[in-house]
Amino acid sequence: MTALSLLLIVSLLLTIILYVPVHSIDPMVIKGYKFFNSVTMNQFFIKGVAYQPLGQNAAFQDPLAQPQACQRDVPLMKNLSLNAIRVYAVDATQNHDACMQSLASAGIYLILDLDNPANSIDRSDPMYYLNMYNSMTATVDAFASYNNTLAFFAGNEVVNSNTTTDASPFAKAMLRDAKAYIKNTKQRYIPVGYASNDDASIRKQLLDYFNCGDPSVQADFYGVNLYEWCGNTVNFNTSGYAARTNDFSNYSVPVILSEYGCNLVTPRTFPEVAAIYGPEMTNVWSGGIVYEWTEEANNYGLVQITTNGTATILPDYTNFQKAIAAVNPQGVQMNQFSSSRQSQQCPPMGPAWAASTTLPPTPSAGTCQCMVSSLSCVSSTQVQTNTTTLGQQLDVVCGLVPCTDVSVNGTTGVYGKYSFCNPQDKLSYEYNLYYNYYNQAPTACNFAGNAKLVSPQRQSDQSCSNSTSTPTSSGAMKALGSSPVGWISILAVLLLFLGTAVLTD
Template sequence: MVKLVVSSILNLALSLVLGQAWALNPISIKGTKFFDSVTQDQFFIKGVAYQPRSLAAGFTDPLSKPADCKRDFPLMKDLGLNTIRVYQVDPSLKHDDCMKALEDAGIYLILDLMVPKHSIVRNNPEYDINIWNNVRSTIDAFEGYSNTLGFFVGNEVTNDNKTTVASGYVKAMLRDTKNYIASTSSRKIPVGYANNDDPDIRLQIQSYFNCGKDEERIDFFGINLYEWCGASTTYNTSGYAERTKDIASYSIPVFLSEFGCNSVTPRTFPEVKSIFGPDMTDNWSGGVVYEWSQEDNNYGLVQVKPDNTISLMPDYTNLKTTLSLLHPTGVKMSAFKETRPISTCPAITPTWEPSEKLAPTPSSAACDCMMSSLNCVASDQAVATTESLGTLLNTVCGMTSCDDISSNGKTGVYGKYSFCSPAQKLSYMYNAYYTNIGKKAAATCNFNGMAKLQVAAKSSDQGCSSAKDTPNLDSKTGMSNAGDQAKSDSFMVALAVLLGVSVLAI
């Protein structure tokens, strides 16, 4: 207990010295529950999915629009919310203003790390440097905010028993995400997975992401649940009671990462009384209602007008009325002693197929090193036709072995450059054909203008596949992240002395 309190005080002092005046206490995990790391109070997620969008405008980052954030977040506070879930952001944009507006409203962020452009595709899964670099950049952009509650490493990636191999690639990304946060962040930011409610694989998914090595297991679990539809449904008839039984022995926090069936409108949210009442608070940590703004799917709590102002919909008023009556308190962190064993990994079957051997960590350094050893590479024309890279790869892979760039999440066999970008893989294969089959004849490095010759900087790719990336500089402090935990620990000890706290308590 002393260690927890002292650590929280010193983390706060460290953040102030580094220029991060945290307005909200970071949320931590103990066993199956979330807690405020300073007050030690149990934390229940009262959240909303926040991704205002326009199909005509395409993807927009909602946390890069300060005017919209300052318009929306006070309304969320008035509604009684303390968390938003955001599905995609652009890590290159500025987010300080929106994250400060969130803090001012007392609201935390749970952020999905994959975006459609850089994601593991369930039917043809791969895990490459484009995905991983975007994940790293997103972590860098948001790990410095104290109200970043956690990250989702995936959302319904495997959604039936025909796409289970994709979960192995997600778990590889989970491993890398947790290791990266551990090496770059001054605090532990939890990482979770959001699952759909498919009856054929929901229990396997639940077990799979909570089994194995610590660095390969999620810290929390989300379930997108839409089984409770309308006031005529009850806790027992909705399926909520059954889902509660499913997680009764689970060892980490579980919450509804999406809820709010809209087959009956306007929604009156009768399920909220169970989510934040005696039916569920012993086993669940709250939920995220879907969704904030009215879109084509008709789930909105508010309507964004053409002049960018907001009108409240009946769903907003109904949810506010229901939430205002519910104030779960839970237990204090110091008093919570329960521990549960981690899950047993599901057996490999015809309907559950991911290999125990996970895909390797993508490395830009390895791929760049490899590229520097090639004499025949993809031309600018080939690289520019991004949508055709797969077709070009299939063509050359029909002429020579592509084992070095291929991956198989079912067998657990991964080529040494399986994580490189499609353009880099194409270059590697053009060079393999040019060298081994074309005997380095200039005419064999053409492929109808899709390949070109270059002078290689290296005589071979020996040692390239083992080259590793280094963590980025911390986006908030400018300090090197790799190995800085020791510096942070030393600084905290110095602060302890200044504060008159026993170093033995740290």
């Protein structure tokens, strides 16, 4: 084969590779209390839908790892002129390229919750530990390279009443760590917010809490799940929407309706849409997310997924299509906008608010590994694989020896030095404390087979609190794997290099 013919082949391959359609979409940014397109500088109003179709028997499934479902649903979303979806949980180990490309090609952005059913803060017994942190960072890694990843939520209604406000510091700690992780490991910063409920007894405290303190711990934007406008017999003023808009009239970051669409009156006609995207609300709110895409047991669906996997349009879809088509929100250009709004003061403690401004520490794998390596008595696999038994054993041993080092208190802001370690490691620490309390008697390390003796690798845990782990992303190869542009660029360079080498021979 001659050099000329080989070069022609190289050129043909380059043409084929570069012809691969790659749907580009402009990243969004925040300036002051508004979202903007980073390229056109136009203000961005979210016209979104909640998207979390359930699997068989209402089981959790990652909706962005279902390419066929995305191919079915995205055109229907585009017909509604939607520009965003909100997804509540994903599996970070799955591939999301096909769905994210489908969304990007339709001009649709993603707002993604960072927790999932296996790793989320329990408001009744709030904790924030290493598995949650690792799950959060893995989700960030999986979606940070997509330009149509608009934002993340670091919590959804973690606090839902005045009896669960002590969970607030844990949600805010996850938000803080997500912000820091993105800033330290990603080329593009992606905003991190919090989605609250509309509980009258704490709504003011919540919006203040997630907007107060150092900028590193403040939410980049704030969401409200708002269901106050029900039917056509109320309006902007009588529904409560006017009062909620006034609540945020001087808020320093963007505010969105993270859920809306009351279904006490059906079929829904969505009269609130005209207000959300009209002059009464657009200077305060940046749009909203209608609840929800698929019909589930709660009767909020825009479409019904049949047993054979097809989507049937419901009356709510048609009514919402009419409502959203009639609006045209007017915004400002980013280069013509400035804001001097200040962040809120943290809410004071009181009968309805018991959340400390001192947040739990960032979970550190190094600290927990160091601590476990110093123990002589640890939890066995018998208890580590049984969540119920693990919790029961922690209760038992904490009734026998102090648990200060592994305990948390979101009201006082006191967090033990190993409180962020995973439950099995905390149990090991407590078993070892009990074992030492009884002079290392072999019978003190058993607990019906839930504890076992091991040879420690360290003499003590005295220096373990200084053994921190530096946040790192999962690497360049994963980033390339989720971006066809990266691989195309590499192949193009290699082929050009090959062609040049042939010509010089």
